[in-house]
Amino acid sequence: MNEWQDGLVSFLPSSRGRLTGYDLDRFPGGTLFDRLGRAVCQAGCLPRKELYESWEVARRVRRLFRGGRVIDLGAGHGLLAQILIILDDSSPEALVVDTRLPPSARKVHEGLVEIWPRLAGRVAFVASGLDDIAILPTDVVVSSHACGALTDRVLERAAEARARVAVLPCCHDSAGCEAGELAGWVDSPVAIDIHRAVRLQQRGYRIWTQTIPAAITPQNRLLLGAPAP
Numbered sequence: 001m002n003e004w005q006d007g008l009v010s011f012l013p014s015s016r017g018r019l020t021g022y023d024l025d026r027f028p029g030g031t032l033f034d035r036l037g038r039a040v041c042q043a044g045c046l047p048r049k050e051l052y053e054s055w056e057v058a059r060r061v062r063r064l065f066r067g068g069r070v071i072d073l074g075a076g077h078g079l080l081a082q083i084l085i086i087l088d089d090s091s092p093e094a095l096v097v098d099t100r101l102p103p104s105a106r107k108v109h110e111g112l113v114e115i116w117p118r119l120a121g122r123v124a125f126v127a128s129g130l131d132d133i134a135i136l137p138t139d140v141v142v143s144s145h146a147c148g149a150l151t152d153r154v155l156e157r158a159a160e161a162r163a164r165v166a167v168l169p170c171c172h173d174s175a176g177c178e179a180g181e182l183a184g185w186v187d188s189p190v191a192i193d194i195h196r197a198v199r200l201q202q203r204g205y206r207i208w209t210q211t212i213p214a215a216i217t218p219q220n221r222l223l224l225g226a227p228a229p
């Protein structure tokens with residue numbers, strides 16, 4: 001059981017409803033997750049599922065990848081990038097990249113900095129397409145729910161740079177994404193993700209296939225990769 005699973009029935013983590021000051025009592029403790037939850041409630045603009053997704057992805061990424069600049073592509077509010085730094089200071093900085101950065105991203109960031117002042121000056125918000133970002137081999141590239149073929153672009157960009165990468169794909173589009181030969185046996189979204197994993201391996205990556213709890217999102221397959229030594 002995760003730290004957030006008490007009271008799950010009445011408070012679904014998959015909700016797209018915004019967390020606001022009314023939800024502060026849901027995060028009463030002194031744990032890192034509760035402190036994060038309260039900061040997000042105070043900001044009052046993030047969908048509930050975004051908090052849970054980002055937290056679960058970040059924890060899994062940090063079990064495998066330390067150090068290096070964090071690059072969050074298709075980042076939305078950039079919560080994932082910031083949790084990665086909060087969880088592990090070994091990354092000096094984070095780049096939050098989105099073609100359409102939500103104006104409320106600033107509010108979320110300021111709320112987090114109030115609680116974790118060490119975040120100040122270490123998170124850059126870049127309004128840009130992911131193809132315009134220079135990626136280094138030392139970077140950790142992450143992307144949560146980059147829709148359809150955007151996940152493939154993230155994997156492609158990370159692999160070109162030989163950077164570590166973690167993606168939580170969504171909106172599997174059988175016209176835009178390759179399913180390989182497996183689509184006759186397994187559902188098209190599963191075939192697409194297996195194909196992604198195999199392709200990454202063929203590019204000389206060690207891969208890890210994991211899931212985050214389905215109670216948060218049915219689009220819960222997490223693919224992580226690092227250049228094989």
Ligand SMILES: C[S@@+](CC[C@H](N)C(=O)[O-])C[C@H]1O[C@@H](n2cnc3c(N)ncnc32)[C@H](O)[C@@H]1O
Pocket residue numbers: 050053073074075076077097098099100101128129130131143144145146147150
């Ligand atoms: C489904 S949202 C995911 C947002 C966030 N990562 C999350 O988990 O909540 C996909 C995001 O990708 C962004 N996006 C779409 N095309 C992009 C591109 N070419 N480069 C960078 N971001 C892009 C969109 O603006 C949107 O914010």
